[in-house]
Amino acid sequence: MTLESLEQIKGRAQAAVPGAKIDIIPNTGPSQQSSLLIDNEHALAVARFLRIDPALQLDFCSNVTGVDWLERTLKKKVKVKKVVDGEEREVDETTEEKIPGYLEAVYHLYSMTHKHGLVVIRMRTADRADDARLPSLNSIWRSAEFQEREIFDLYGIRFDGHPDLRRILMWDEFQDYPMRKDYREPDDYEYEPTPHDAVLARAREHYAPRPHLDGAENITPQQ
Amino acid sequence: MSEQIDEGLRSELQRQGIWVTSMQDLYNWGRRSSIWPLQFGLACCAIEMIATAASRYDLARFGGEIFRPSPRQADLMIVAGTVTKKMAPQIVRLYNQMPDPKYVISMGACAISGGPFKEGYNVLKGIDRYIPVDVYIPGCPPRPEALLHAFMELQRKIDEQKLTGADRAEHLNAAQPSEFPVPAFGAHDLEPPANPDVFEPPKIDRT
Numbered sequence: 001m002t003l004e005s006l007e008q009i010k011g012r013a014q015a016a017v018p019g020a021k022i023d024i025i026p027n028t029g030p031s032q033q034s035s036l037l038i039d040n041e042h043a044l045a046v047a048r049f050l051r052i053d054p055a056l057q058l059d060f061c062s063n064v065t066g067v068d069w070l071e072r073t074l075k076k077k078v079k080v081k082k083v084v085d086g087e088e089r090e091v092d093e094t095t096e097e098k099i100p101g102y103l104e105a106v107y108h109l110y111s112m113t114h115k116h117g118l119v120v121i122r123m124r125t126a127d128r129a130d131d132a133r134l135p136s137l138n139s140i141w142r143s144a145e146f147q148e149r150e151i152f153d154l155y156g157i158r159f160d161g162h163p164d165l166r167r168i169l170m171w172d173e174f175q176d177y178p179m180r181k182d183y184r185e186p187d188d189y190e191y192e193p194t195p196h197d198a199v200l201a202r203a204r205e206h207y208a209p210r211p212h213l214d215g216a217e218n219i220t221p222q223q
Numbered sequence: 224m225s226e227q228i229d230e231g232l233r234s235e236l237q238r239q240g241i242w243v244t245s246m247q248d249l250y251n252w253g254r255r256s257s258i259w260p261l262q263f264g265l266a267c268c269a270i271e272m273i274a275t276a277a278s279r280y281d282l283a284r285f286g287g288e289i290f291r292p293s294p295r296q297a298d299l300m301i302v303a304g305t306v307t308k309k310m311a312p313q314i315v316r317l318y319n320q321m322p323d324p325k326y327v328i329s330m331g332a333c334a335i336s337g338g339p340f341k342e343g344y345n346v347l348k349g350i351d352r353y354i355p356v357d358v359y360i361p362g363c364p365p366r367p368e369a370l371l372h373a374f375m376e377l378q379r380k381i382d383e384q385k386l387t388g389a390d391r392a393e394h395l396n397a398a399q400p401s402e403f404p405v406p407a408f409g410a411h412d413l414e415p416p417a418n419p420d421v422f423e424p425p426k427i428d429r430t
């Protein structure tokens with residue numbers, strides 16, 4: 001059975017779950033893997049629809065991962081008609097749109113029954129701090145349990161309704177979220193044999209300054 | 224022994240059927256011929272360690288085939304693989320539970336320095352930050368021949384250890400520590416990130 005298009009899935013899901021807000025996030029890259037953005041309030045109902053709908057039966061959640069989106073500004077060039085020096089002209093105007101940061105959880109779904117896939121769904125948190133919460137889809141796909149724990153561990157998204165939300169890779173006392181883009185790892189760069197890029201910049205802070213030059217800079221290559 | 228008995232006289236006696244040795248040589252010969260490693264592996268290096276113990280490379284030729292599942296019965300700790308920060312306290316604890324004399328082989332790039340994961344947030348940058356290491360073997364992972372070489376180096380080291388005198392082996396010196404503090408899980412990193420009594424970062428001058 002071939003998989004319907006994302007537009008069809010979106011339409012049927014919205015019909016099945018009244019009030020659900022589903023957006024298609026286009027992916028214009030070579031993979032063309034566009035995804036469905038599901039609102040948090042109806043996420044559980046939409047996920048249940050995707051799982052039990054006879055035409056879809058997406059019964060296999062193969063992968064769950066997180067994405068960190070920092071606060072960013074989107075620059076757009078818009079052509080605006082303006083009256084310049086008495087005549088009408090088209091002028092380029094850049095508009096800036098500020099998008100606040102948020103975290104995403106991405107689920108990859110396949111169907112074992114119909115042997116089709118992949119359908120990508122994602123959910124967004126309200127922000128990157130206290131409201132980094134999402135509903136857990138563990139009750140729909142059991143395989144999400146450990147992976148949601150991993151996202152909680154590395155990105156700091158709290159999954160409401162998760163049966164056992166603890167850190168899974170790092171120790172319990174750990175307080176940071178290492179996969180977030182603004183994470184700074186502990187400063188233990190006292191010795192780096194081959195530092196480069198960002199590590200070089202940080203390792204430099206630990207290097208002792210050379211008390212005197214060793215004369216190597218005065219050597220010229222022999223003719 | 225070679226310091227106490229003339230080498231020529233010794234071989235002359237041996238030709239006549241008289242074998243002369245010293246307590247120290249006999250003791251060290253026994254120790255180096257039955258080094259029992261602690262049976263644990265951390266990552267892919269452990270596969271090479273298993274291969275070393277299996278029939279093709281046969282660590283038994285050197286007396287090291289008896290891998291003990293308890294630190295109480297082990298002489299040698301082969302740190303085979305990546306030491307994550309979550310695992311490091313357990314490694315130190317196992318080392319503390321081993322009886323003296325005890326030796327450590329740091330096997331592979333990860334156990335030496337963190338290897339390809341050195342700049343990561345969850346990998347210890349070398350087990351020598353917490354416990355003293357006797358032999359380092361580079362490689363990713365080192366081949367079984369390299370582990371055998373490290374084993375032979377360790378045997379050579381044991382052979383040369385003195386039982387008496389000021390330069391006697393470290394484990395015979397009561398002042399030498401045999402247990403090392405176990406690092407605690409901190410909010411951002413292990414605490415302390417390194418044991419200053421054991422580990423001192425190499426000093427490099429770079430501008």
